[in-house]
Amino acid sequence: MDSAHLENDLVNVLFTQEQIQERLGEMAQQIAADYEGKDLLMVGVLRGAVMVMADLSRALPRHCEMDWMAISSYGSGTKSSGVVRILKDLDTDITGRHVLIVDEIIDTGLTLSWLVNSLGSRGPASVEIATLLRKPEALSMPVEPKYVGWDIPNEFVVGYGLDYHEKYRNLRDIGTLAPHVYS
Ligand code: PRP
Numbered sequence: 001m002d003s004a005h006l007e008n009d010l011v012n013v014l015f016t017q018e019q020i021q022e023r024l025g026e027m028a029q030q031i032a033a034d035y036e037g038k039d040l041l042m043v044g045v046l047r048g049a050v051m052v053m054a055d056l057s058r059a060l061p062r063h064c065e066m067d068w069m070a071i072s073s074y075g076s077g078t079k080s081s082g083v084v085r086i087l088k089d090l091d092t093d094i095t096g097r098h099v100l101i102v103d104e105i106i107d108t109g110l111t112l113s114w115l116v117n118s119l120g121s122r123g124p125a126s127v128e129i130a131t132l133l134r135k136p137e138a139l140s141m142p143v144e145p146k147y148v149g150w151d152i153p154n155e156f157v158v159g160y161g162l163d164y165h166e167k168y169r170n171l172r173d174i175g176t177l178a179p180h181v182y183s
Contacts, residue, residue, distance in 0.1 A: 001170050001171045001172065002171070002172055002173070003159075003171065003172075003173050003175060006171070006175075008178060008180075009168075009177065009178055009181050010158075010175035010176060010177065010178060011175070011176040011177070011178050011179075012175060012176050013173045013174070013175045014152065014157060014173075014174045014175055014176060015150065015160075015173060015174045016172075016173050017160075017172040017173055020055070020132070020149075020160060020173075020174065021055060021059075023132070023149045023150065024052070024055050024056050024059050024132070024149070025059045027056060027059075027130060027147050027149060028056055028059035028060045028061070029061075030147060031056075031060065031100065031130065031147060032060055032061055032062055034146075035062075035098060035100075038098045038125075039065070039097060039098055040062070040063075040064040040065070040098055040100060041064070041065045041066075041067060041092060041094065041097045041098065041099050041100070042056075042057055042064050042065065042066050042067075042100050042101075042102050042130075043066075043067050043068070043069060043090065043099055043100065043101050043102065043119070044066065044067075044068045044069075044102045044103075045068075045069055045070075045071060045101065045102070045103045045111070045112075045115070046068050046069065046070040046071075046088065047070070047161070047163075047169070048103070048104045048105065048161040048162055048163065048169070049102050049103045049104050049161060050161055050169075051104065051160050051161040051169075052102055052103070052104045052130075052132050052160070052161060053066065053102045056102060056130065057102075065092070067090045067091055067092045068088065068090075069086065069088060069089060069090055069115070070086070070087040070088035071084060071085065071086060071087060071111055071114075071115065072084070072085045072087050073110060073111045082110060084110065084111060084114040084115075086118075093122075094119060094122050094123070094124045095122060095123040095124065096123065096124065096125050097124050097125055098124070098125050098126045099119055099124045099125075099126065099127045099128070100128050100129070100130055101115060101116070101119070101127065101128070101129045101130070102130050102131075103129070103130075103131045103132075104131065104132050104133060104160065104161040104162055105131060105132065105133040105134070105135070105157070105162060106129075106131050106133070106134045106135065106138040106143060106145060107135050107137065107138060108135075108137050108138060108141065109137070109138035109140075109141025109142070109143040110141065112129055112131070112143045112145070113141050113142050113143040116129065116143065128145075128146040128147070129143070129144075129145035129146060129147070130145065130146065130147035130148075131145045131147070131148055131149065132149040132150070132160070133148075133149060133150055133151075133152050133157070133162075133174070134148050134150070134151050134152070135151075135152060135153075135154050136151065136153070136154055137154060155176045155177075156176065156177040156182065157174055157175065157176055157177065158171060158174070158175060158177050159171035159172070159173050159174040159175050160172065160173065160174045162174065164177055164181065164182060
């Protein structure tokens with residue numbers, strides 16, 4: 001789906017599909033250089049990270065393994081509840097492995113700060129994060145992604161894996177949702 005198919009749902013397009021692919025290509029080059037000579041296990045956080053994982057992994061000029069986790073960040077409560085649960089765990093034993101968590105956005109930072117601690121307790125060689133987007137609120141959380149596509153304002157963004165009520169994930173671009181859609 002393209003932005004043109006959405007009529008007035010978006011206030012603006014933040015990043016076009018071309019910009020996203022270019023930035024992911026740059027991140028992939030950096031990852032390839034940093035992990036040279038090391039095995040690499042990329043862990044995607046379902047469901048939003050599917051697009052980033054697909055494109056970032058294919059931009060890598062080397063082999064990598066992929067595995068997936070599903071995490072419920074807030075249950076039925078709000079973000080402030082701070083409750084994190086594993087809904088689907090890894091199929092891979094990460095002992096001694098170099099793990100790169102792949103996500104599309106760090107918002108409050110709760111999910112990934114918890115996940116880094118959780119995976120870190122399993123004896124990996126390393127755990128790092130690659131995220132396409134990061135919001136300013138996350139900067140105050142104990143989460144330090146090694147690879148960040150862009151820092152963005154604290155706006156409601158959708159597309160390229162990011163949803164509103166499970167819609168817009170298949171939008172090629174990333175845009176700011178118009179308030180009339182969610183108010
Ligand atoms: C999104 C995103 C991150 C998390 C970030 O997932 O994929 O994992 O929220 O938010 P935080 O920094 O405030 O913890 P979400 O829970 O919306 O699930 P989804 O990937 O299925 O959309």
